[in-house]
């Protein structure tokens with residue numbers, strides 16, 4: 713059940729930071745998905761996903777919150793340990809959750825160190841030029857950083873809801889300036905969320921590190937989706953996502969079939985019993 717990796721990335725060995733820039737240089741698109749637990753991470757890793765993001769979207773997807781804001785560092789540490797334990801090839805990137813890095817580089821470093829000790833090979837943080845110092849400090853400490861620009865879910869209250877960002881020339885110029893600042897500070901990749909295609913394309917041309925889009929159109933160096941959106945775990949998914957399976961429906965059917973078999977007495981069958 714494994715898949716071949718493009719030429720500049722190792723087929724069996726771990727994807728490392730230098731593979732990210734190589735992929736951009738060779739025009740090979742990077743594939744990223746979120747993961748929050750060991751079982752799912754193993755499947756996504758085995759399928760050839762280049763980067764697994766232990767996203768703070770765990771708040772919406774698995775913890776029952778309606779935003780990423782309540783997610784704690786302790787919750788991210790549990791999920792990061794689980795994903796890292798089940799991943800052989802993908803680079804594991806863990807989100808710094810809201811409230812664990814905004815005070816400054818030292819707070820960011822203390823939080824990031826814990827995620828790296830839990831198994832992350834890189835951390836991701838949200839925000840533009842204001843995070844330059846934090847990115848530089850983490851980079852100097854040997855912790856690769858992925859930036860996150862455009863719609864930044866941890867700022868949903870300030871942004872006034874789920875809205876496309878960087879619309880208009882001034883906002884687009886600021887997005888590009890933020891991207892250049894983060895790349896200069898040492899960011900190894902940049903997630904661009906919910907920005908117009910031309911703005912994402914301009915950022916992609918402006919930095920040497922790969923851009924990874926989500927709701928940012930096709931002209932980025934890679935794509936990321938929340939795995940439950942990608943796999944069709946529920947009927948709803950964001951407008952920018954495509955459901956590549958109907959896993960939610962299959963799970964629903966399996967649970968119904970199991971329930972029926974238990975109720976009618978056809979499970980367990982004779983083959984499932986222990987005689988002595």
Ligand code: KIV
Nearest residue numbers: 746767768769903936
């Ligand atoms: O937490 C997350 O899932 C993310 C993606 C939306 C990129 O940050």
